[in-house]
Amino acid sequence: MTKWGTAIVYGVVTIFLLAALISFFLSLILKWTDVQEPSLTWIIFAGSLLSMFIGGVVAGGKGKERGWLIGGGTSLLFTFIVLVFQFLGLEKAFTIEQWVYHLIFFVAAALGGIVGVNLAASRN
Numbered sequence: 001m002t003k004w005g006t007a008i009v010y011g012v013v014t015i016f017l018l019a020a021l022i023s024f025f026l027s028l029i030l031k032w033t034d035v036q037e038p039s040l041t042w043i044i045f046a047g048s049l050l051s052m053f054i055g056g057v058v059a060g061g062k063g064k065e066r067g068w069l070i071g072g073g074t075s076l077l078f079t080f081i082v083l084v085f086q087f088l089g090l091e092k093a094f095t096i097e098q099w100v101y102h103l104i105f106f107v108a109a110a111l112g113g114i115v116g117v118n119l120a121a122s123r124n
Helices: 003-032 037-063 067-090 096-123
Strands: none
Touching: 003 037, 003 067, 003 096, 037 067, 037 096, 067 096
Protein backbone atom coordinates (compact mmCIF):
# COMPACT_ATOMS: atom_id res chain seq x y z
CA MET A 1 0.00 0.00 0.00
CA THR A 2 1.31 3.44 -0.82
CA LYS A 3 2.16 6.07 1.76
CA TRP A 4 -1.03 7.98 0.93
CA GLY A 5 -3.20 4.87 1.19
CA THR A 6 -1.72 3.98 4.56
CA ALA A 7 -2.24 7.55 5.79
CA ILE A 8 -5.88 7.55 4.65
CA VAL A 9 -6.55 4.20 6.36
CA TYR A 10 -5.02 5.51 9.60
CA GLY A 11 -7.25 8.57 9.33
CA VAL A 12 -10.43 6.56 8.75
CA VAL A 13 -9.64 4.19 11.62
CA THR A 14 -9.08 7.23 13.85
CA ILE A 15 -12.43 8.70 12.79
CA PHE A 16 -14.31 5.50 13.59
CA LEU A 17 -12.54 5.06 16.95
CA LEU A 18 -13.28 8.64 17.99
CA ALA A 19 -16.88 8.33 16.81
CA ALA A 20 -17.30 5.15 18.87
CA LEU A 21 -15.79 6.82 21.93
CA ILE A 22 -18.02 9.90 21.60
CA SER A 23 -21.07 7.69 21.03
CA PHE A 24 -20.26 5.71 24.17
CA PHE A 25 -20.06 8.84 26.33
CA LEU A 26 -23.22 10.29 24.83
CA SER A 27 -25.07 7.02 25.41
CA LEU A 28 -24.02 7.15 29.07
CA ILE A 29 -25.40 10.68 29.29
CA LEU A 30 -28.67 9.55 27.74
CA LYS A 31 -28.91 6.52 30.03
CA TRP A 32 -28.06 8.15 33.36
CA THR A 33 -29.56 11.64 32.98
CA ASP A 34 -32.86 13.16 31.93
CA VAL A 35 -31.33 14.53 28.73
CA GLN A 36 -33.24 13.56 25.58
CA GLU A 37 -31.61 12.71 22.25
CA PRO A 38 -33.01 15.69 20.28
CA SER A 39 -31.28 18.08 22.67
CA LEU A 40 -27.89 16.55 21.77
CA THR A 41 -28.15 17.12 18.00
CA TRP A 42 -25.60 19.93 17.87
CA ILE A 43 -23.25 18.16 20.28
CA ILE A 44 -23.35 15.07 18.08
CA PHE A 45 -22.61 17.19 15.01
CA ALA A 46 -19.72 18.95 16.80
CA GLY A 47 -18.31 15.59 17.88
CA SER A 48 -18.54 14.34 14.31
CA LEU A 49 -16.73 17.41 13.02
CA LEU A 50 -14.04 17.01 15.66
CA SER A 51 -13.61 13.34 14.75
CA MET A 52 -13.27 14.21 11.05
CA PHE A 53 -10.79 17.01 11.78
CA ILE A 54 -8.63 14.80 14.02
CA GLY A 55 -8.80 11.97 11.46
CA GLY A 56 -7.58 14.45 8.84
CA VAL A 57 -4.76 15.55 11.16
CA VAL A 58 -3.67 11.94 11.65
CA ALA A 59 -3.83 11.22 7.91
CA GLY A 60 -1.96 14.41 7.03
CA GLY A 61 0.69 13.69 9.64
CA LYS A 62 1.23 10.19 8.26
CA GLY A 63 1.22 11.33 4.63
CA LYS A 64 3.51 14.34 5.22
CA GLU A 65 2.52 16.04 1.95
CA ARG A 66 -0.59 17.44 0.23
CA GLY A 67 -2.61 17.42 3.43
CA TRP A 68 -5.79 18.75 1.85
CA LEU A 69 -5.78 15.86 -0.61
CA ILE A 70 -5.04 13.20 1.99
CA GLY A 71 -7.57 14.67 4.42
CA GLY A 72 -10.16 14.90 1.65
CA GLY A 73 -9.42 11.32 0.62
CA THR A 74 -9.91 10.24 4.21
CA SER A 75 -13.29 11.94 4.24
CA LEU A 76 -14.26 10.39 0.90
CA LEU A 77 -13.38 6.89 2.11
CA PHE A 78 -15.36 7.49 5.30
CA THR A 79 -18.34 8.73 3.26
CA PHE A 80 -18.09 5.71 0.94
CA ILE A 81 -18.07 3.28 3.89
CA VAL A 82 -21.08 4.97 5.49
CA LEU A 83 -22.94 5.11 2.16
CA VAL A 84 -22.31 1.42 1.41
CA PHE A 85 -23.34 0.41 4.93
CA GLN A 86 -26.51 2.48 4.76
CA PHE A 87 -27.40 1.40 1.24
CA LEU A 88 -26.70 -2.32 1.62
CA GLY A 89 -27.61 -2.68 5.28
CA LEU A 90 -30.59 -0.36 5.59
CA GLU A 91 -31.60 -0.19 1.92
CA LYS A 92 -31.72 3.61 2.03
CA ALA A 93 -29.82 6.13 -0.07
CA PHE A 94 -28.31 9.34 1.31
CA THR A 95 -30.67 12.25 1.78
CA ILE A 96 -29.77 15.78 0.73
CA GLU A 97 -29.16 16.62 4.40
CA GLN A 98 -26.66 13.75 4.71
CA TRP A 99 -24.84 14.88 1.54
CA VAL A 100 -24.52 18.38 3.06
CA TYR A 101 -23.17 16.91 6.31
CA HIS A 102 -20.61 14.85 4.42
CA LEU A 103 -19.58 17.88 2.37
CA ILE A 104 -18.93 19.73 5.63
CA PHE A 105 -17.04 16.67 6.90
CA PHE A 106 -14.93 16.78 3.74
CA VAL A 107 -13.93 20.38 4.48
CA ALA A 108 -13.15 19.56 8.13
CA ALA A 109 -10.98 16.56 7.20
CA ALA A 110 -9.17 18.51 4.46
CA LEU A 111 -8.38 21.31 6.94
CA GLY A 112 -7.24 18.66 9.41
CA GLY A 113 -4.97 17.18 6.75
CA ILE A 114 -3.40 20.59 6.16
CA VAL A 115 -2.79 21.00 9.89
CA GLY A 116 -1.42 17.45 10.14
CA VAL A 117 1.13 18.02 7.37
CA ASN A 118 2.28 21.25 8.99
CA LEU A 119 2.55 19.61 12.40
CA ALA A 120 4.57 16.75 10.91
CA ALA A 121 6.85 19.24 9.12
CA SER A 122 7.42 21.21 12.33
CA ARG A 123 8.48 18.04 14.16
CA ASN A 124 11.29 17.35 11.68
